[in-house]
Amino acid sequence: MKMIWKTRRMGGLAAACAGLALAAGPAAAEELNYSVGFGPNSLFAQSADAYAEYMNEISGGELTIRVFPLSLVSLAEMGPGIRDGLTDLGFMAGPYYPAEFAHSNYLAENSLRQLLSEPTGREGAAYAGAMTDYIMNGCPECLDEYEAQNHVYMGHMSTSPYxxxxxxxxxxxxxxxxxxxxxxxxxxxxxxxxxxxxxxxxxxxxxxxxxxxxxxxxxxxxxxxxxxxxxxxxxxxxxxxxxxxxVYGGSQASNVNRDLWAGLSLEQRELLLRGAAYINAHMTWSYYELQAENLNMAREQGVDVIEPDAEMMAAVQDYVRDDVELVGQIYADNYGITRADEIANEFVEVLDRWNGLVDGVGSIDDLAEIYWTEIFSKVDPETYGVN
Missing domain, CATH: 3.40.190.10 (Periplasmic binding protein-like II)
Incomplete structure (x- = not known):
């Protein structure tokens, strides 16, 4: 089965972005390179293609994205690749860089806490929103780490439960x-x-x-x-x-090279912020949509789909209770995080809020609009990501 997700019709805010781009005057069209370290039929590359189509649409063709699946920069090289301008934007898996992005990786490891709550089916949508919201608004240490690596942080995506x-x-x-x-x-x-x-x-x-x-x-x-x-x-x-x-919520879907960002107009930066809301939502919700579909397909093909016994699930929850108490100390010892408990407590409050925000989400567009309204629309493109 080939997975293809197309951009849907533009919502009101997306249409407004398109109007903004068209009204901005005769600025030369600009094409940016976007690297994703997965093959062209992967969920990530398919979402990247939809992102490119979306950016072309909302910018009126003035700011376009050229997608490089499994080429230009590999997944393992994405952090320095973005830093050094080998790619303009890229999909980066944080755990490849445990020291460089220690605070973001610490937040991602707190996803274990979700196992102590009743499943909602929308854990990924909530986690990506909470990660992005907290990093942009409550974690200056996180943003300092991106600046040190010459990245402009553009939010996290999340998988469905592993x-x-x-x-x-x-x-x-x-x-x-x-x-x-x-x-x-x-x-x-x-x-x-x-x-x-x-x-x-x-x-x-x-x-x-x-x-x-x-x-x-x-x-x-x-x-x-x-x-x-x-x-x-x-x-x-x-x-x-x-x-x-x-869920695994430790990947950044579209970080931008900081030098490139500094050379963009305010209108172009705002378009990329709108695009970030979209690609984060597209990747995250695509995981959600495919979960039930793929499990049903697996059953039809004779794959044994197993529910673990009650003893195993109780043991997993006991383990999680212990681990969430230890992980802060691990990151303090290994990576010098100085306020791990405070960060975790603040983040849990943000995550609780996001569990409610995504409760009624039914589509990629719904989720993108929430990410835009709650997070990215509040970012000032004149000052964000600029020294």
Whole structure:
């Protein structure tokens, strides 16, 4: 199944942005390079294509995006690639840079807290909104880290809850976890795997297919959408839901090179802010839309979709209660974060608010409008990201 998401009709604010661009006068059209370290059929590249179409539409063709999937700059090189201007914008996975973006990565690891609440189905939409909102408005240390890397921060996206996507392994109890090799993309997942007797293997999501096919991995901790986005449906024979069960909200969808940003007009910066609301929403909601669809498809193809037993779920929650108390100290010791508890407490309040804000969301456009209204429309393009 090929995933294609097109831009929908422009809403009122998007149309207003288009009017702003057209009224701005005879400024020369500008094309920006956008790098995404995944293949062209991945969810990320498809969202990037929709973002490019959207930017062309709202700018009246005056500010366009050229998408480079799996080329120009790789996922592992995206941080310095944006910093050094090898790409104008890019999709960056924060855990590749634990020290450079320590505060943002710390916030991302707090997603485990969601496992202590009743599932809503919109955890990713809330988490991406809360991450972006808090970093822009309540975490000066976070913004300092982006400035130090010559980035302009443009918000986070989030996956849907991660599952155990397994080959030749079935997991429905704690005993089944012993010795199983899990793809774990961040230190929080590494700690969880090792706590329950598994083996954590840190590698990029794009490498999971080959690693499982070659017997390097038994299971990949990824989202249901990756069954199609990364073609894992071809090799996976069992899926355990709710383990690990938390979203991954540590990726920035469209950070901008700071030098480039400084040379843009105020109108162009505002358009990129509007575009950031859109691409964050597009990636995040696409994960949500594909979750149920892909799990149903997996069942139809004979994949065993498993609900873990009650003992396992209780153990996971006990583990989370302990881990959220430890993670702040880990980041203080390893990366020098000085107010970890204060940041976590403030962030939880923001996240609670966002759980309510996204409750009625039903589409990419709905979510993009909320991200714009609640966050990006309040950013001053004259001062934001400028020394």
């Amino acid at each position: 599952l155990s996507l397994c080959k030749d392994v079935t997991i429905d109890s704690l005993e089944d976890v012993q010795g199983v090799r899990f793809r774990s993309g961040s230190s929080s997942y590494q700690r969880m795997a090792e706590n329950f007797g598994g083996v954590a293997v840190q590698l990029a999501a794009s490498e999971a297919y080959e690693a499982m096919n070659q017997g390097i991995l038994d299971c990949a901790w990824l989202a249901a959408s990756d069954l199609t986005s990364l073609r894992l449906i071809e090799i996976v024979d069992s899926v355990t839901v709710q383990f690990p069960g938390t």
